[in-house]
Amino acid sequence: MSVSSKHPNATGSKSTLPQMIAEKLTFTLPLDYQDAAKGEINVFARTLVHKDKQHLELPWLVYFQGGPGFAAQRPVSHSGWIKRALTEYRVLLLDQRGTGLSTPVNATSLAHLDDAGKADYLSHFRADNIIRDAEAIRAILSPDTPWTILGQSFGGFCVLRYLSVAAHGLKEAFITGGIPPLGRSADEVYRATYKRVLQKNRDFHQRFTDAAPLLADLHRYLLEHPVLLPPGQQLTPQMLQLLGIHLGMEDGPESVYYLLEQALQFTPSGNRINPLFVERFAQMLDYNTNPLFAVLHEAIYCEQQASNWAAHRIRAEYPQFDAAPPAPLLLTGEMIFPWMFDCFEHLKPLKGCAELLAAKTDWPPLYDPAALANNTVPVAAAIYSEDMFVEMDFSLETAKQVANLKYWLTSEYEHNGIRMDGERIFDRLIAINRGACLR
Structure with missing residues (x-):
């Protein structure tokens, strides 16, 4: 079966991997599915099928990427969860609206709109419309047959939205590191995750005993010398702290440490910033390249309430993150702060609309507790006990409220476990969903 033969918007372009x-x-x-006058967007997806099964009628598996604001992974090898999936599925890698090859969202694409227009436009890029897109696509590719979905991180939030409003379109569902909190405010989420980040900092400094002095030296240097990042923005200590988002990933602490140990060059005339550090630091943060992540991150927790820059406000409860030298500089995690829209060049034009979205109080509900309590779709979830991004206690709390959900609680993996050992993780979740005995 050729997908392009069933779909008029297929490019006909195929790749052999x-x-x-x-x-x-x-x-x-x-x-906007409620107002056609607002126009249309393109949503891109890439299909994958094993080369030996391309002519077979296979069930669909749709992958929802983490984020928000990130495109689906670009496959390069027959490995990980994709390898396991292709033994029985045809895979659809969805570039969620605004990401990847879908109609782009960035400062340039929104330049024709004023702040209010930008905020209104971006309000349509949460999980509710991502799932409306998925159902519209299913009506084309699999109109008579429910399909299977897999959500990583924010993709798991999309899974629960799907179960809330369109469970009829699903055969089964899988979640890795992404069971959202139900009935919890953004304030509660960040209060919990700041505690996790503090622990990740402690773990980091226990593993790398010279990390504290390396950070202290770099902190002092940044206070005394301007350091410019591409495309011309000044690196501040607050921006440096954003590297902490990597402390919650497999291999992340190592990446941060190896970057820090190369940050300063010792010369006869004193310390100098290493150009290698400047280039690699810019590559390790996605705020310039993935603006939806910054603009909509807190909105994923909002239902009929504003976030009001929750991470920024709750940070005041943890003064450890604002200590001055010689106290050690602590790194932050997956938090968005209003000052970022003054620092990152490609976020600056979005500052006004970000302020409006942070103050928005009429975000529609994302989840239907009654529908979830009566769910009949088999759901298997991997919950990582040490997850820095998605609080374990809140995930377990939600799991109790979703009928037919079984979970595997493990300390073996960090948040990006699906990237590191996806074949094993996905195989185990399939076994859980289908009632196989596990050792």
Whole structure:
């Protein structure tokens, strides 16, 4: 079966990858499903099928990427969760609206709108419309057959939205590191995650005993010398702290440490910033390249209430993060702060709309507790006990409220476990969903 033969917007472009055939699809869909006058956007997806099964009628597995604001992974090898999936599925890698090859969202694409227009436009890029897009795509690719979905991190939030409003479109669902809190405010979420970040800092300094002095030296240097990052923005100590987002990833602490130990060059005339550090630091943060992540991150927790820059406000309860030298500089985690829209060049034009979105009080509900309590779709979830991004206690709390959800609680993996050992993790979740005995 050729997907392009079933879909008029298929490009017909195919790629041969190791053991896989990939095909590109583009769907033209409403920006606002309640108001067609607001126009249309394109949503891109890439199909994958094992080269030996490309002519078979296979069930679909749709992958929801973490984020918000990040495109689906670009496959390069027949490995990980994709390898396991292709033994029985045809995979759809969805570039959620505004990401990847879907109609882009960035300062340039929104430049024709004023702040209010930008805020209104971006209000349509949460999980509710991502799932409306998915159902519109299913009506084309699999109109008579429910499909299977897999959500990583924010993708798991999309899974619970799907179960809340369109469970009829699902055969089964899988979640890795992404069970959202139900009935919890953004304030509660960040209060919990700051505690996790503090522990990750302690773990980091126990593992790398010279990390504290390396950070202290770099902190002092930044206070005394301007350091410019591409594309011309000044690196501040607050921006340096954002590296902490990597402390919650497999291999993340190592990446941060190896970057820090190369930050300063010792010369006869004193310390100098290492150009290598400047380039690699910029590459390790996604705020310039993925603005949706910054603009909408707190909104994923909002239902009929404003976030009001929750991470920024709750940070005041943890003064350890604002200590001055010679106290050690602590790194922050997955938090968005209003000052970031004054620092990152490609976020600056979005400052006004970000302020409006942070103050927005009429965010529609994302989840239906009654529908989740009566869910009949088999759901298997991996919950990581040490997860810095998604609080374990809140995940377990939600799991009790979703019927037919089984979970695997493990300390073996960090938040990005699906990237590191995806074949094993996905295989285990499939076994859980299908009642297989596990050792």
